[in-house]
Each structure stands twice: as C-alpha cells, then as structure tokens.
Amino acid sequence: xxxVQFLNVHKDFSGMEVLKGINFTVESGQVVCLIGPSGxxxxxxxxxxxxxxxxxxxxxxxxxxxxxxEVHGDRLIEAQQKDINKRRSRIGMVFQSFNLFGxxxxxxxxxxxxxxxxxxxxxxxxxxxxELLTKVGLADRTGHYPAQLSGGQQxxxxxxRALSMKPDLMLFDEPTSALDPELVGEVLDVMKALARDGMxxxxxxxxxxxxxxxxxxxxFMDGGVIVEAGDPNEIISGPQHERTKAxxxxxx
Amino acid sequence: xxxxxxxITAAARHDFAELASRPVLKRKRPGQLIAMVVxxxxxxxxxxxxxxxxGFGWPTVAKYLFDIRILSGLLTTMELTAIAMVLGLVIGxxxxxxxxxxxxxxxxxxGAYIWFFRGTPLMVQMLFWGFAAVxxxxxxxxxxxxxxxxxxxxxxxxxLFVAGILGLGLNEGAYMAEIVRAGxxxxxxxxxxxxxxxxxxRMETLRHVVIPQAMKIILPxxxxxxxxxxxxxxxxxxxxxGDLLYNAQQIYARNLQQIPLLIVASLWYILxxxxxxxxxARIEKRYSRGNTIxxxxx
Numbered sequence: 001x002x003x004v005q006f007l008n009v010h011k012d013f014s015g016m017e018v019l020k021g022i023n024f025t026v027e028s029g030q031v032v033c034l035i036g037p038s039g040x041x042x043x044x045x046x047x048x049x050x051x052x053x054x055x056x057x058x059x060x061x062x063x064x065x066x067x068x069x070e071v072h073g074d075r076l077i078e079a080q081q082k083d084i085n086k087r088r089s090r091i092g093m094v095f096q097s098f099n100l101f102g103x104x105x106x107x108x109x110x111x112x113x114x115x116x117x118x119x120x121x122x123x124x125x126x127x128x129x130x131e132l133l134t135k136v137g138l139a140d141r142t143g144h145y146p147a148q149l150s151g152g153q154q155x156x157x158x159x160x161r162a163l164s165m166k167p168d169l170m171l172f173d174e175p176t177s178a179l180d181p182e183l184v185g186e187v188l189d190v191m192k193a194l195a196r197d198g199m200x201x202x203x204x205x206x207x208x209x210x211x212x213x214x215x216x217x218x219x220f221m222d223g224g225v226i227v228e229a230g231d232p233n234e235i236i237s238g239p240q241h242e243r244t245k246a247x248x249x250x251x252x
Numbered sequence: 253x254x255x256x257x258x259x260i261t262a263a264a265r266h267d268f269a270e271l272a273s274r275p276v277l278k279r280k281r282p283g284q285l286i287a288m289v290v291x292x293x294x295x296x297x298x299x300x301x302x303x304x305x306x307g308f309g310w311p312t313v314a315k316y317l318f319d320i321r322i323l324s325g326l327l328t329t330m331e332l333t334a335i336a337m338v339l340g341l342v343i344g345x346x347x348x349x350x351x352x353x354x355x356x357x358x359x360x361x362x363g364a365y366i367w368f369f370r371g372t373p374l375m376v377q378m379l380f381w382g383f384a385a386v387x388x389x390x391x392x393x394x395x396x397x398x399x400x401x402x403x404x405x406x407x408x409x410x411x412l413f414v415a416g417i418l419g420l421g422l423n424e425g426a427y428m429a430e431i432v433r434a435g436x437x438x439x440x441x442x443x444x445x446x447x448x449x450x451x452x453x454r455m456e457t458l459r460h461v462v463i464p465q466a467m468k469i470i471l472p473x474x475x476x477x478x479x480x481x482x483x484x485x486x487x488x489x490x491x492x493x494g495d496l497l498y499n500a501q502q503i504y505a506r507n508l509q510q511i512p513l514l515i516v517a518s519l520w521y522i523l524x525x526x527x528x529x530x531x532x533a534r535i536e537k538r539y540s541r542g543n544t545i546x547x548x549x550x
Contacts, residue, residue, distance in 0.1 A: 050449055081453060089451025099446035103464045103542045113450045116460060145542035158446075165450060 002168035002200040003028045004049060008058035011044060011224075018044050020224040021058065026217075031201045033211035033232070036221035037247055042204045045221070046171050049202065050091045051084050062091065062169060089117055092162030096174040098154040100146040106133060106157045107142040113165045125164075132160040136190050152183030156190055163194075170194065172203040208252060212236050220244045309512035316503065316516045325499030326520050332416055332485040332495060337478050339421030344428025349458075351433055362429065369426035375487055378419035382491030384410055416488035416495075424481060431473045435466035467539040475532030479525050496520055 004026040011019035018041045026032045034042040047053040049060055051068030059066055059076060067087040069076040100109050110129035114120040120128070133142055136156040146154050155175055162170060172191065176184040188210050195201060195214050205211060211218050212232045219229035222243045228235060236252070239245045302308060316322055350362035369377070380387075385406040392403030410418075439462050447457040486497040494502075497517050504513040 052445060052449060085448075085451045085453055087451075088449060091449075093446070093449040095442060095446060097442050099440075099442035101443060101446070101461055101465075105542075112460070116456065117451055147542060161450075 002063050003061075004169065004200070004202065005061040005064075006045070006058070007061065009045070009048060009055055009060060010057045011041075011048065011053065012056050018224050019048070019055070022226060024219065024226055024229065026200065026202060028200055029198050030216040031195045031199075031203065031214050032217045032219060033215040034202065034204045034219050034221055035206070035208070035211060035247075035251075036227075040221040041224040042221045043173055046173050046202060046204050049169075049171055050088050050093055052093075054078070062087070067091075089113070089165055090168050092159075092165060092167035092170040094155070094158050094162055094170070094172045094175045096177050098146070098151070098158045098178070100154055100158055100161070102146055105143050105145055106138060106149065106160075109146070109157055110160045110164045113161065118165070129160070129164060132163055133157070135163075135193075136160045137186070150183060151179045152186045155179065155187045159187075159190055159194070169200045169202070172201065172205070174204050174206070176205070176207060206251060208236055208248075220247065222247065307511055308515065309509055312509050312512035313515050313519075316500075316509075316513060317519065319503070319516075321499045321503060322496065322516055322520070325494055325496040328413075328494055329482070329485050329496040329520075330524070332413075332420060332488060332493070333478070333482045335417050336420035336424055336485070337481055339417065340424025340428045340477070340481075341474070343422065343425025344430075344432045347425060347429035348432035348436060351429060352436065366426045366429055369423050374419070374423050374484065375490060377423055378416070378487050378490055381410075381415035381419040382412065384415060412488075412491050412493045415491055416485075416493040419488070419491075420481065420485060424477065427477060428474070431470055431477070432466070434473075435470035436462060438469040439465045464539075468536070471532070471536050471539055475528070475536070478532070479528050482524055482528065483521055 006022045006024040009019050009022040010017070022045060034046065036042050044053055048055050049062065049067070054068065059069060061067075065087070066076075066079070068079055068084055070079045070083075071077075100106075101112065104112065107126065107129050110132055111122070111125045114125040114128065115122055130139070130142060133139055136159055138153060138156055138160070141149060141153060141157075144153075146157070149157065159175075175191070176187050179187065184207070188207065191201070191203070191210070192214050203210075203215070215232045217229055218232040218235040220227045220235060220239070220241075220243075227241050227243050228239065235244065236248060239248055303310075347362045347365055350358045351366075353359055353362075388406055390400075390403050391406050391410075392400045394400035394403070443461050443465065444457050447461045448454075452460065485495055488495050489498045489501065492498070500513040500517040504510045
C-alpha cells in the first residue's frame with residue numbers, strides 16, 4: 001500500500017507559515033500533479049513527504065504509517081534517524097537539478113543504492129541497473145559521468161537511480177524545469193511510462209499538457225493551501241476559484 | 253559622401269586573393285628579445301658566481317651530502333613530516349565536522365581551537381611543547397581535584413620527538429580544518445539531499461558522496477601543506493630534535509663550514525619537495541574522476 005495522506009500539515013520557516021493546514025489523500029496507483037505559483041508551498045509539501053523538510057504540526061502517512069515522526073505520549077516526536085532512513089529508501093525522489101553523484105558514472109549512480117543499502121550482490125545490481133538504464137533509453141550511456149550527459153539524459157539517469165530502490169512511491173520536484181525545451185519530452189515520456197506501470201506518483205510541475213494527459217488528480221496550491229483539486233480536465237479547463245483562474249491564464 | 257565615392261587607398265590596391273593563399277608571418281617582438289638577453293645574462297652571472305666562489309665549498313658539499321648524520325637527520329625530517337601531516341589531517345577532519353555541526357558548543361570549541369592555533373606563532377607553540385614538563389611535571393589519569401590513578405614523569409613520556417610532532421601536528425590541524433571545511437562546503441547541498449532521500453545516513457552520505465567529491469577540492473591545498481610541512485619541520489631545532497637542519501648545524505658548529513652544510517640541507521629539502529610535487533600531481537589526477545575538464549577532453 002502506498003496511499004499518501006496529508007493530515008492538517010502545517011509548516012513554518014522561522015515565523016513564515018508556508019503550509020497552512022494541508023488535508024489531502026493520494027490513492028495508491030494515482031498520479032497527482034501539484035500546480036501553482038512559485039512560493040505557494042508545493043515543493044515544500046513534496047519535501048515533507050520523505051522528511052527532507054520537517055513539519056510544524058499535523059502529519060503525513062505513507063501506506064498508513066508516519067514518516068519522520070512517532071507518537072510520544074499525546075504528542076508527535078521526530079523519529080530516530082535510522083527509522084527515517086529506512087522509510088525514505090521506499091520513496092524515490094527526483095529533483096529539479098538532477099543531483100546525480102558527480103564522481104560516479106551513470107551505471108554506478110544507479111547501482112549505488114541497491115549495493116550499499118539493500119546489500120544486493122554487485123553482479124545482480126549491475127544487471128538490474130543496466131536494465132533500468134535501458135528502460136529510460138540510456139543503454140549506451142552507462143559509462144558516462146553526469147558532466148558528459150545532457151540535462152535530459154541526467155534526469156533520466158536520476159529517475160533510474162530512484163527506481164533502483166524499487167520504491168512504492170515516486171516524488172518529482174519540478175523534474176523538467178531545468179531542462180532545455182527540446183529535452184523536456186524525453187523525460188516526460190519516461191514518467192508517462194512509469195505512470196502506465198501503475199506507480200504512485202506526486203509530481204510538482206508546470207507542464208500543464210503532462211498534467212492533463214497523465215494525472216488522475218490535479219491539485220492547485222496557492223498561499224500554503226490546496227485551493228482546489230480534482231479531475232485534470234475540469235481543473236485546467238474550468239477552474240472554479242479566482243486564484244486558479246488567474247494562475248492558469250498566465251501559464252496556459 | 254557615400255561609400256563608393258571614397259578615394260582608393262593603398263591597401264585597396266593589394267591582391268587579397270593572392271595574399272590569402274600564403275601563410276601569415278609572425279611579427280618580431282624586439283622587447284621580448286631584449287628581456288631574454290638581460291635575464292639570460294643575469295642567470296649566467298649567477299651560475300658563474302656559484303661555480304667559482306670558493307665560499308660555496310662544493311667539494312665539502314659533496315663530502316657531506318651522504319654523511320650518515322645528514323641521512324639520519326633526513327629520515328627524522330621525513331618521519332616528522334609524515335606523522336605531523338597524518339595527525340593534522342585527522343584533527344582537521346574532526347574539527348571541520350565539529351565546526352559544521354548544529355550544536356553551538358561543538359562549533360564553539362572547534363572555532364576556539366582554530367583561533368588559538370592559528371593565532372600564535374608556531375615557533376612559540378613548539379617551545380611550549382618543549383617546555384611542557386615545566387608546566388606539567390607529571391601527567392596521568394585521575395579525578396580532577398582528587399587522587400591520580402596513574403602518573404608518569406612528563407619528560408619520560410614526552411620525548412622531544414613527540415613534542416615536535418605535537419607542535420607541528422596540532423598547528424597543522426587548525427589549518428587543515430579550514431581546508432577540509434572548504435572542501436565539504438564545496439560539494440553542492442543537492443548531493444547530500446539526493447543521498448538522504450535514497451535512505452543513506454549522514455555518515456554514509458559523508459563517506460560515499462561528500463568526501464569523495466570534496467577530495468578534489470581538498471587535495472591541491474593538502475599537497476601544498478605537505479610540501480610546506482616538510483620545510484616547517486626544521487623549526488624543531490628550537491627544542492633540539494635531530495632533524496636534517498639540526499644535524500647539519502651540529503656538523504658546521506665543529507668544522508665551521510656553514511655555507512656548504514646549509515647547501516647540503518637545501519639540496520635534500522628541494523629533492524624531497526620535488527618528489528612530493530610529482531606525487532601530488534598523480535593523486536590529484538586520480539581524484540578528478542567525473543569533473544568537467546576531464547569530461548570535455550573525453
């Protein structure tokens with residue numbers, strides 16, 4: 001089960017409230033696109049899911065279990081680091097700036113997690129890594145270092161690296177925002193294939209075409225709240241709220 | 253006046269098609285030639301003086317170059333360099349990680365360490381360790397303010413060689429801490445974040461992701477520090493450790509051949525720094541895996 005439940009999630013950065021009570025559920029196998037203006041809190045919300053950001057109050061359940069916190073009396077307390085690490089390893093994350101490990105080849109980047117964390121034998125990890133790189137269309141780039149790859153290729157390696165841990169859930173933080181326009185398509189294609197395979201995905205994006213085509217639910221965020229959420233076509237073509245209308249009129 | 257009405261200049265009469273078919277000439281630069289002659293003359297004069305001035309005592313240099321006292325001093329110098337650098341690196345790594353800690357006390361202690369060891373002359377620190385027995389006649393393990401459990405005479409457990417190592421290594425640690433810190437901070441935060449997101453712990457992230465990439469930032473200055481340390485070890489003469497320079501001094505104190513023996517010491521120092529520079533270049537090449545310059549060449 002990889003259902004994600006946001007229960008009254010609040011977050012403030014030194015007095016500035018960036019998440020003001022998020023209540024939302026992502027069903028297992030769903031693709032949810034978070035859209036909204038910059039500073040609306042969508043990336044922060046995504047980063048709270050694997051505890052890269054702490055929350056101030058409220059909680060997030062992944063597969064019915066909390067990540068980053070445990071119950072202590074009648075309060076929540078930050079969980080032990082090793083428990084957090086364990087939960088994180090089941091959640092794949094893809095960043096805007098790829099963040100491939102610069103001193104490792106594409107193949108080594110994809111092998112690293114299984115070998116060091118899951119203790120998979122090297123030969124088996126390498127075979128699986130090659131398979132994943134083939135799946136994202138980079139079978140001929142396994143020996144290349146990140147600096148020798150285009151942005152689109154790096155991002156596809158990053159997706160393969162996240163998939164190498166066999167995650168239940170994938171988080172995408174503006175995966176195509178740092179790419180040249182002609183490279184966006186190759187990354188979105190990999191993500192579409194992943195969605196077809198039934199992966200649960202939460203995607204922060206500005207790609208309305210992708211959201212309309214692939215998402216089961218589009219959630220529009222502004223000012224730290226989810227303003228409206230629902231069927232992509234309904235939200236994108238017929239938004240109900242003024243703020244959604246204003247935002248969409250600028251990006252479409 | 254329009255362009256077509258311009259008078260035909262001398263240049264315009266050249267046959268450019270013809271000129272374009274021939275290679276370009278290199279323009280002579282007379283200033284460079286003069287500089288070459290002047291510098292060349294100075295170099296010759298220098299060489300002439302070095303060869304002909306009997307004060308340099310080349311035969312004496314040859315006689316002492318492989319003297320057993322010089323060679324044993326050389327060994328001591330190499331030992332001091334190696335052990336002090338290892339100590340400096342370990343202290344530097346610990347202090348750098350402490351300095352980047354969330355904990356204010358750890359940060360403060362690390363800051364104070366760097367402040368103290370960088371703020372006082374190394375010569376003074378060296379003398380301090382040499383005279384440590386005055387400050388602490390005995391050292392041991394016990395309860396503060398209470399009885400001692402074990403106790404040793406400071407001069408027995410802290411021979412001059414160890415005092416020299418402490419003087420050099422503790423001081424080096426302060427400089428190394430800043431070098432290591434610069435290296436760790438030079439690795440983009442996204443690298444650690446990606447590693448944490450995969451489920452790696454802080455230590456694993458440091459070991460597998462951050463340190464390997466920090467190495468290429470850290471290594472060039474560490475190479476410089478090692479080369480610098482090789483020569484700085486000569487400061488141990490103030491507490492009487494028998495290194496290369498000390499032994500050379502001991503010899504010329506008797507035979508009064510100061511210049512030749514200083515040349516003997518210098519020749520060994522320069523040979524070792526040359527070797528260290530070559531080793532440095534090799535190690536740096538090894539750790540440059542995946543950097544952009546290498547990538548462009550490939």
